Amino acid sequence: MTAPEFRPADGDWLALGRAVLAAQPFSQLLGARLVHLAPGEAELHVPLGPSHLQQGGMAHGGVLGYAADNTLTFAGGTRLGADVVTAEYKICLLRPAIGRTVVARATALHAGRSQAVCRCDLFVLDDADASQLCATALGTIVRSGGR
Amino acid sequence: MTAPEFRPADGDWLALGRAVLAAQPFSQLLGARLVHLAPGEAELHVPLGPSHLQQGGMAHGGVLGYAADNTLTFAGGTRLGADVVTAEYKICLLRPAIGRTVVARATALHAGRSQAVCRCDLFVLDDADASQLCATALGTIVRSGGR
Amino acid sequence: MTAPEFRPADGDWLALGRAVLAAQPFSQLLGARLVHLAPGEAELHVPLGPSHLQQGGMAHGGVLGYAADNTLTFAGGTRLGADVVTAEYKICLLRPAIGRTVVARATALHAGRSQAVCRCDLFVLDDADASQLCATALGTIVRSGGR
Amino acid sequence: MTAPEFRPADGDWLALGRAVLAAQPFSQLLGARLVHLAPGEAELHVPLGPSHLQQGGMAHGGVLGYAADNTLTFAGGTRLGADVVTAEYKICLLRPAIGRTVVARATALHAGRSQAVCRCDLFVLDDADASQLCATALGTIVRSGGR
Secondary structure (H helix, E strand, O other): OOOOOOOOOOOHHHHHHHHHHOOHHHHHHHHHHEEEEEEOEEEEEEEOOOEEOOOOOOOOHHHHHHHHHHHHHHHHHHHEEEEEEEEEEEEEEEOOOOEEEEEEEEEEEOOOOOEEEEEEEEEEEOOOEEEEEEEEEEEEEEEOOOO | OOOOOOOOOOOOOOHHHHHHHHHOOHHHHHOOOEEEOOOOOEEEEEEOOOOHHHOOEEEHHHHHHHHHHHHHHHHHHHHEEEEEEEEEEEEEEEEOOOOEEEEEEEEEEEEEEOOOEEEEEEEOOOOOOOOOEEEEEEEEEEEEOOO | OOOEOOOOOOOOHHHHHHHHHHOOOHHHHHHOEEEEEOOOEEEEEEEEOOOHEOOOOOOOOOHHHHHHHHHHHHHHHHHOEEOOOEEEEEEEEEEOOOOOOEEEEEEEEEEEEEEEEEEEEEEOOOOOEEEEEEEEEEEEEOOOOOO | OOOOOOOOOOOOOOHHHHHHHHHHHHHHHHHOOOOEEEOEEEEEEEEEEEEEOOOOEEEEEHHHHHHHHHHHHHHHHHHEEOOOOEEEEEEOOOOOOOEEEEEEEEEEEEEOOOEEEEEEEEEEOOOOOOEEEEEEEEEEEEEEOOO
């Protein structure tokens, strides 16, 4: 089984990534937006509304986990040039994510034949656009069918 | 700073846990249901609808991450007897989660003064109620304010 | 590139595993012994001497990390039937490992085409052979050349 | 229970760190050297000899796990200012570590009241001192007695 290619015919990674994101119902439910995609780099935003919250007014950990997972996958996919899935990740939640947008920025640290290891830092932006690191993740992305 | 207590006055852990879950808007958005809660044990279900999916028809990894995170936290909270937060977890996604319900079962492996280490297995149930392991997670839960 | 086979011609997994362990200078330095190996299961012991310790008299975390890594790899190798390497693991250190032997027991939770996900519990035995869980790990094993 | 202080009376973090390392028999067995220690930063080297190896001539994963664990702990200890232990870490092994020295560099990403989250990149130096990233780790360090 060979994973389908993931490469923009016209070099426009961001347009390709946005088409993938638009095809994910869960990403649409959460209102995620891909704002940057290039080989080895991805940035995804999740504007926070009332339904993204935990009982204490902070973003639910599940929102951060989602953002880490998806952004790691985009960063890894650009390096593997193929349809990919997340094999595993670890996330450290550092402080309550209170603000208006979660910003996830991932970079690929290493890509081999069948897997890419990527890192993702997650920030929360407040109303004044000040940014605070609220979580960090490290994960492994593999070609579809490669688990 | 001391974390508020998390202990049922009447011994009914499940009712207490369900009240916590009902107060989490993100859990309501995802339609999660707590079906078991006892000291060191939690089971949470997420019935899968169209909005939980990934582009390929399987549950989005973010749904599994959410379920792992929340179920680990419930299991750890019962052992620490206090308001808790997830400090970190690692999740391995084993196979596509295709079915009608995600079932997350967590147990606390160890609880110390301020943290509990918990394990969570995630299954997907198909229409015939056959169950398949689709992910597994390991994480650390700490008292609120303890990060 | 194809990973060499890892399968006992005579069905004796333990003998095959012990030959691999004997060929690892670092495992010899630490005095590790493989006591069980079967498809999806491995158990490795590290008798603790003065040079395995941390400043406080407990086993150094590096000894537990070594034991987790090697035991996960053996368990995964039996399921993949090939030369393997550890792609990644996470270990939670639960309590000080004070005793005479570290016992690591790993099981494969899932094996696919090119990777196996394995879990390992680590115990410490005291002089009366009482056993206490001191760490737990979860990791991914891949065929050599598969990273 | 309060963890003993870990702070140099004279501001010389490196001398304090080296005294701690010298008191760890396992670090002596492995020949580890601390080459940098400052608030939130640590660098540790392990010169590779025959006994650090795996069967294939590369450094055993246990050497990388040891180096990650110890370096994360040093970086976290400087930020918490107290005796610390590693609560957990995850390590991704990216490629075979073949060379003459393993170099582990850790930084603290966040430190709260009782835990610090640290990242560690591990490189291998070859005979020409060229450096290659061979592993990366992410972990949580807590005050002694804080697990």
